[in-house]
Amino acid sequence: MIKLTKTQKGYVLTIVASAFLLAGCNSDKPAEAKQSTKTQEATVEQTAMKSYQPPSLDKVPEGPLGDSIKYGYKLMHETNTVVPNNVGNNLACSSCHGTAGTDATSPLTGVTAVYPAYNPRAGKVLTIEDRINGCFKRSMNGKPLEATSDEMRAMVAYLNYISTDVPIGIKERPWVVKNSMQNVPKPDLANGEKQFQQSCSQCHGADGSGTGPTTGPVLWGDKSFNIGAGMGRISTAAGYIKRNMPLGEMGGIKQGSLSDQQAADLAGFILAKERPDFAEKANDWPLGDAPADVPYELKSSKK
Known part of the structure; x- marks a missing residue:
């Protein structure tokens, strides 16, 4: 059959095998054939989008x-x-x-x-x-x-x-890896500070004030992200640090070589520093499904 699919560039006509054909002409199992069609379509979509390069x-x-x-x-x-x-x-x-x-x-x-x-x-x-x-x-x-x-x-x-050709409504983007760490180890702040000065201070400054928004962002203080930012949660910060830092070899550490403990130590040290407040923070997760590492009190937790 002919299927009209909406994409970022408009509508595309594709030919999709009917449930009858996919069932091997067995009309006794139309529901199973229909499910097979959906499964095959989903598999084709995910395989086609396993990686994605945006246009230049x-x-x-x-x-x-x-x-x-x-x-x-x-x-x-x-x-x-x-x-x-x-x-x-x-x-x-x-x-x-x-x-x-x-x-x-x-x-x-x-x-x-x-x-x-x-x-x-x-x-x-x-x-x-x-x-x-x-x-x-x-x-x-x-x-x-x-x-x-x-x-x-x-x-x-x-x-x-930069989303050209990615199907609207796609269920997953396989090329996107979330910066999150499950079961974050208890951070050792003293070790985090030592590691920071050894491997991070060259770009982010010894006082966390940074060297530039894209070369070494400010990590704490009144010129950094506030407490309500996603990076304010230790699971996100530790995950981001472990996956991405340092961008180049620093202090004997290469990108992607930090252990969970080292990343947690660094994240704990950074997040323990002062940063701007977020006035609306208590209203977050109003349905009461907040992650355990939210670093502030919520109205929903009092209900």
Whole structure:
């Protein structure tokens, strides 16, 4: 049969074998044949999208759309300087989402294909614009963008561009590995400080003040992410550090060689430092399903 499928680029016609054919012409088991069809389609989708490479910025179309995409890239890479009124620290989106969300540190490729999506922290379904503004309020310790602003349109245009050909509604993005650690060991802060000075201070500064949003982001203090940011949870911070740090060999440590204990020690040391508060934090996880490592009290926990 002919199937019309919605993608980032529009609608695509594909030929899908009917349940009758997949069942080997056995009309006695139509339900099983239908299930087989769905299973095969899902397998084909996941196999086809096992890896994904977004289109190059060199291929951005000419004209207003292309200009918006390029502006979105600039916003991702230079957030604190391009929209200083919306950013309250010295970070950029690329501080965590390397190379404007296109490298393996914390990929944003395909993200617009999975939104709108339910967000447990918010306790409701969020649009991609909601999710962007969540980062502005938390990771950027700033103010949300106007939903109809040129800046918001540009960021969405850019995220759509780096999601080209990813099927809308895809259930999983196999190329995205979450920066999270299960069963985080109890951190040794003294060892974390020693490890930080040995392997991290060259880029992030001995006092955590950083050397630049993309070269060595500020890790604590009033110019860093606030307590409500995802990176404020030790499971996320330890997972990110273990997977990605250091970017180059530092102090005898190579990328990906840290043990769970070393990553937990570093994350514990960093998160024990002072950072900005988040006024709305008590309203997070309103349905009471908060992770165990949320570092602040919630209204839902009192119910």
